[in-house]
Amino acid sequence: MALNWFKFASPASFYPIAGRLVPVFWVLTLALLAVGLYWGFFQTADQLGGSNPQKEYYRIIFIHVPTAWMSMWLYMILVGWAAIGLVFNTRLSFMMANAVAPTGAIFTFLALWTGAFWGRPSWGTYWDWDPRLTSELALFFLYIGYIALHSAIDDTRRADRASALLAIVGLIMVPVIFWSINCPDPNQCAALHQRSNLMRIEGNILFSMLIMTLAFWMYSFATTFMRLRSIILTREAESAWVQDILTKEARA
Amino acid sequence: MFRVFWTVLKRDLTLAMRRRTDVLTTLFFFVIVVSLFPLGVGTERKVLATLGPGVVWVAALLASMLALERLFAADYEDGTLEQMLLTAQPLSLLVLAKVAAHWLLTGLPLVLIAPLVGMQYHLSDAAIGVMMLSLLLGTPVLSLIGAIGAALTLGLRGGGILLSLLILPLYIPILVYGSGAVQVSDIAIADTQPYVALLGAFLMVAAIFAPVASSAALRISLE
Numbered sequence: 081m082a083l084n085w086f087k088f089a090s091p092a093s094f095y096p097i098a099g100r101l102v103p104v105f106w107v108l109t110l111a112l113l114a115v116g117l118y119w120g121f122f123q124t125a126d127q128l129g130g131s132n133p134q135k136e137y138y139r140i141i142f143i144h145v146p147t148a149w150m151s152m153w154l155y156m157i158l159v160g161w162a163a164i165g166l167v168f169n170t171r172l173s174f175m176m177a178n179a180v181a182p183t184g185a186i187f188t189f190l191a192l193w194t195g196a197f198w199g200r201p202s203w204g205t206y207w208d209w210d211p212r213l214t215s216e217l218a219l220f221f222l223y224i225g226y227i228a229l230h231s232a233i234d235d236t237r238r239a240d241r242a243s244a245l246l247a248i249v250g251l252i253m254v255p256v257i258f259w260s261i262n263c264p265d266p267n268q269c270a271a272l273h274q275r276s277n278l279m280r281i282e283g284n285i286l287f288s289m290l291i292m293t294l295a296f297w298m299y300s301f302a303t304t305f306m307r308l309r310s311i312i313l314t315r316e317a318e319s320a321w322v323q324d325i326l327t328k329e330a331r332a
Numbered sequence: 333m334f335r336v337f338w339t340v341l342k343r344d345l346t347l348a349m350r351r352r353t354d355v356l357t358t359l360f361f362f363v364i365v366v367s368l369f370p371l372g373v374g375t376e377r378k379v380l381a382t383l384g385p386g387v388v389w390v391a392a393l394l395a396s397m398l399a400l401e402r403l404f405a406a407d408y409e410d411g412t413l414e415q416m417l418l419t420a421q422p423l424s425l426l427v428l429a430k431v432a433a434h435w436l437l438t439g440l441p442l443v444l445i446a447p448l449v450g451m452q453y454h455l456s457d458a459a460i461g462v463m464m465l466s467l468l469l470g471t472p473v474l475s476l477i478g479a480i481g482a483a484l485t486l487g488l489r490g491g492g493i494l495l496s497l498l499i500l501p502l503y504i505p506i507l508v509y510g511s512g513a514v515q516v517s518d519i520a521i522a523d524t525q526p527y528v529a530l531l532g533a534f535l536m537v538a539a540i541f542a543p544v545a546s547s548a549a550l551r552i553s554l555e
Binding site: 221222225242250257260 | 485494501504508509548553
């Protein structure tokens, strides 16, 4: 069976699919959030660690770690769509990159915000110039730069392509930035964040963390598709099929 | 191919020499920013010596960024840039020549004035030497990376502020190792070697890839 994937690369055929998927993703988001939060609050230990345990406040891990993962992952997705757009010259890819950016920026901000609240009781400070904190901040600046450049250019085609190039340059620089902050002295690297190892996390905590990550994934899909639909409508406002939809909705 | 590079370089330098104030503004901006810091944080000798490397590097970052706006702007306004895009010569070579000219006019003066600034901050002679070396290796990288941003924001309203938003986060590695080298040189001069090696490596990589990215950005901005 030859499935024509490029059929969905057209805004006109993707618009209705996205519309049908949005409620599905919202339901999945809410269901997974309910399970993840319930498990995180009631099925996990009251405290974490041995001699100097972290008390209830460690539970912010269920928001903090998934948002931090999502912030990085969504940037990769943004760059991926931007690169596909530059290579194949498809309109929908640029719109997709565009729709992902605000969600990614929000997750980056949330990771910093929840991290600050976790840092206060456990490290005794809201902020420290720790490598992960600083590179997350740099990632936030990259998201903001992408959004700012895109909104500063009036011509949509130029805006798409220019910000796509910026995103790609940013992706190349992220590891260098992280490494340079991680090792300001090239001979030794030090960090406040402990080394993380997923294999060593207690089962219930890991379960609820992964469920929360899935919930945030579904949330990203839902918001991205919602934003994508309005971007499609704005950009294709002149085309016949959008006019059709709008007149139909106006009559109903 | 070298002749193309040379011609563009000479053209840009001649043009700049006809309007010398533009070159001097960057230099004086750098000197003024560096001179203002002691007034803000106090003139205690020890504080200044610790702050010195970082302040000088941040000032160099800002100075080179402010000058970036002019990298392509004049050629864009009078249409020269479009003609350059149409020539049979590789665009990245032309961009490299323009960046080189730009660095000679804005980066190199900063390197040469560094000893004077270092004395304001009571840095030792060895530290001043390392600072000059790190600036010599680091400021070209700033110009090279900055050229990408300058090409992307060509002809936009509020381009200058936008440019800083796009480019400053990308300057972090240079800042870390540039000022790191100067700080370490106070303790042991031999320890600065890895920093200098890293800055040199950044320069090589940037010299290869940044012109390609900037010329792609120019094509996007001018199509």
